[in-house]
Amino acid sequence: MLDRELIQNRGFRNVFTNGKATGFEFQLRMPNYRGVWGSLIDGVTVTVGDQTWDSEVPQWTLQGREFSITELRASTDVRWQLDEPAVITVPHEGGLPAGVHHVSVDIALQAPYIPVEFQPSIFHSERKVTIVS
Amino acid sequence: MSNLKYGVSLYSYTGDMNTVLTLEDAMAEIADLGATGIEILGEGNIPNYPEPTTAWIDHWHGLLSKYGLEATNYGSWIDSRMWRNRDLTVEEGSVMLARDLRLASTLGFTSVRPKIGVVSMDLQPHPIWEAVVERNLDLATDLGIIICPEIHGPTPIKHPVVDEYIAFIERTGSDNFRLLIDTGIFQRAATTAHQDGLSDEAQEEGWRKPLGVPMSDLVDVLPYTAFIQAKFFDIDDQLVDQHIPWDDIMKTLVTSEWSGYLSSEYEGDRLPYRSLEQVRRQHALLRRLEGQQRGW
Numbered sequence: 331m332l333d334r335e336l337i338q339n340r341g342f343r344n345v346f347t348n349g350k351a352t353g354f355e356f357q358l359r360m361p362n363y364r365g366v367w368g369s370l371i372d373g374v375t376v377t378v379g380d381q382t383w384d385s386e387v388p389q390w391t392l393q394g395r396e397f398s399i400t401e402l403r404a405s406t407d408v409r410w411q412l413d414e415p416a417v418i419t420v421p422h423e424g425g426l427p428a429g430v431h432h433v434s435v436d437i438a439l440q441a442p443y444i445p446v447e448f449q450p451s452i453f454h455s456e457r458k459v460t461i462v463s
Numbered sequence: 464m465s466n467l468k469y470g471v472s473l474y475s476y477t478g479d480m481n482t483v484l485t486l487e488d489a490m491a492e493i494a495d496l497g498a499t500g501i502e503i504l505g506e507g508n509i510p511n512y513p514e515p516t517t518a519w520i521d522h523w524h525g526l527l528s529k530y531g532l533e534a535t536n537y538g539s540w541i542d543s544r545m546w547r548n549r550d551l552t553v554e555e556g557s558v559m560l561a562r563d564l565r566l567a568s569t570l571g572f573t574s575v576r577p578k579i580g581v582v583s584m585d586l587q588p589h590p591i592w593e594a595v596v597e598r599n600l601d602l603a604t605d606l607g608i609i610i611c612p613e614i615h616g617p618t619p620i621k622h623p624v625v626d627e628y629i630a631f632i633e634r635t636g637s638d639n640f641r642l643l644i645d646t647g648i649f650q651r652a653a654t655t656a657h658q659d660g661l662s663d664e665a666q667e668e669g670w671r672k673p674l675g676v677p678m679s680d681l682v683d684v685l686p687y688t689a690f691i692q693a694k695f696f697d698i699d700d701q702l703v704d705q706h707i708p709w710d711d712i713m714k715t716l717v718t719s720e721w722s723g724y725l726s727s728e729y730e731g732d733r734l735p736y737r738s739l740e741q742v743r744r745q746h747a748l749l750r751r752l753e754g755q756q757r758g759w
Contacts, residue, residue, distance in 0.1 A: 334482045334735055361659060363477040364507035364538075369546050403547060412507055413481045439660065442544035442580030442589075448668070451660030 332359045336455035337433055338415055343461060344425030351425030354378075354461070355391075357415040361437055361453035365411035368392060368402045372438035372450045376420055378431050383420050385438060391417035428461045465720035467753055469746060470500025470535050472692060473508050475729035476738050480508070483735055486523075490530040492739055496746045500535035501527070502692075502726045505563055507538075509570075513562055523570055534571040535724050536611070536643070536690050539563035543580025543589035551580070556595035560610075561602055568606040574690055575603075576613050576643050584668070586618045593631060596640060603639040611643040611689045617668060619648055620680040629687055641689035645728070648676040650706050654696040656731045673706070678715045685721045696731040698744040702751070713752040725749060 333339055341357035358374070360366075373385030390397045392408050396419075402408070410416055418435075434456030441451055471493045476484055484492075486508065493501055509515050515523075527534060541559055543551045551559075560577055567575045577596075579588040596610055603610050618624050625642070632640055650673040658666050698704045716725075727745050729738045753759075 331483070331485075332481050334478070359482075363474055364504050364540070365512060366506070367542065367545065370542060409506075409512065411510070411512065413510055440544060441660075442542045443540070443578045443586075444661075444665070445581055445584045445586070445668075446544070447584065448662060448665035452662075453660045 332413070332415060335359075335457050336361050336437070336453065337435060337457050337459060339459060341415070341417065342431075342433070342459045345419060352423065353419055353421040354426045355417055355419040356433065356459065357417055358435065358437065359415050360410050360412050361455070362439055362441075362451070365409050366439060368397065368405040368408040368410065370440040370442075371399070371402050371410060372440055373399045374418055374438070375436040376418065377434045378426060385436075387420065389419040389421075391419065426461055428463050430458050430460050432456065432458050464757075465717065465722045467716060467722070468500060468724045469496070469498040469749065470502055470724050470726040471496070471498055471742055472502035472504075472536070472538075472726050472728050474502070474504055474538070475727050475742050478733040479735060479738055484739075487526055490526050490532060492742070494530040494532060496743060498746065499531070499533055500724050500726060501532045502536040502538070503534075504538040505566060506540060509566070513566060515566075520569060527571065534573070535726055536574045536576055537563065537567035537570070537572040539567070539575055539577045541577050541579045541589075541592070541595060543591065550589065551591060553591045553594040553598070556591045557598040560595055560599045564599060564602055564606055564608055564610075568608060573607065574609040574611050574643075576611050576690070578613060585622070585624070586615070587624060588612070593627075596631070597635065600635060600637050600639055604637070609639050609641050609689045611641045613643045613645055613692065614648060614684075615645040616647045616650065616674045617672065619674055619676045620684055625684065629684070632687055642684055642687050643690045643692060644681070644684070644688050645692045645694050646707055646712060647694035647730070648674050649681070649708055649712060651675050651708055652706050654706050654731075656696045658730070659733065678711050681712070681715050682719055685716075685719045688721065688723070690723060691725050692728045693725045693745065693749070694728040694730055695741070695745055696729075698741055698748060702744055702748045704745075704748065709748055709752055713749065713756050717753065717756040
């Protein structure tokens with residue numbers, strides 16, 4: 331089972347390249363009532379404390395494959411399913427300190443069956459999550 | 464006598480699915496209502512859609528059998544704005560619909576509702592719809608599936624969109640294309656239910672505003688109607704629904720001798736477990752009203 335919150339408690343951690351923290355990642359549950367093809371994902375804006383990363387910045391890992399948002403918008407064969415959280419990776423030199431962080435997200439999805447004037451749909455969520463070490 | 468059957472769409476349990484409910488939990492809930500039908504969203508409820516594993520397909524059929532449920536309607540999408548630089552072609556849309564028809568058939572469904580991208584504020588479907596459906600009519604016939612687009616607010620029944628669908632039925636003479644009515648179009652009072660992802664402005668346009676379609680319009684299209692999604696937002700402790708006129712709807716269905724499924728679509732606030740409680744209330748209300756109409 332996944333957390334009811336969109337931001338999952340499990341999976342919040344720093345990511346390392348050659349032993350150095352180069353960013354952090356966390357998992358997001360699909361906010362919509364259906365899963366969607368990757369091209370309908372329009373990005374996620376991420377805020378941790380007083381720092382914000384624009385929706386063009388985070389990398390997406392879906393179904394084991396990593397995409398920039400530009401790649402995802404042009405994709406044809408990957409999905410964000412209701413039962414498979416996305417891994418969001420945010421580049422951030424040095425990573426985040428271990429401890430509790432207030433994380434908030436605005437997830438943008440395109441729904442072609444809703445008039446384009448009202449698109450994209452924006453799903454906001456925030457919660458406190460912890461980097462263990 | 465006509466025969467009304469009761470079911471539940473897993474759409475009702477949005478937010479609860481995969482967080483507090485497994486598919487089996489949901490089926491146990493539906494069976495406990497005395498309902499016989501389960502409606503799903505292909506892209507929502509099928510793990511690894513559009514290619515579920517054989518093991519999952521077996522699991523699905525096993526659960527239908529265990530809980531005495533039949534697969535009713537399968538919701539699909541034809542996302543006409545799939546990419547930013549161009550619209551979906553007829554060929555691409557046809558392939559998508561064919562894929563969903565086959566998958567729906569594998570899972571035992573008897574109707575498929577394609578939700579087609581729109582090109583206007585009053586939900587005119589993208590013009591590819593007609594060719595996409597027409598190319599799939601023979602396949603639908605072979606599989607024994609009815610393709611039924613959804614008549615959903617803010618589009619009423621007396622509207623060019625519905626006229627086009629009915630003209631298509633009459634032109635093709637096909638038994639495999641019919642209407643699906645979402646009871647949200649009969650809404651008579653505004654709802655405060657919040658729809659995640661939508662601005663206040665969009666919600667005002669699409670959901671909160673009561674459309675109040677009259678029952679006489681429903682009577683006119685019932686001969687073309689294959690399935691009813693029993694959309695609702697809130698039913699109180701006295702089994703009163705302030706928004707949807709169930710008494711009038713039930714009277715119309717019974718008087719018109721319509722047969723088919725009423726499939727719950729709870730669309731109220733998404734608090735954990737609230738959908739489960741609300742769907743039970745709706746089934747209690749609908750059974751009571753049917754009993755009153757038929758003098759049971």
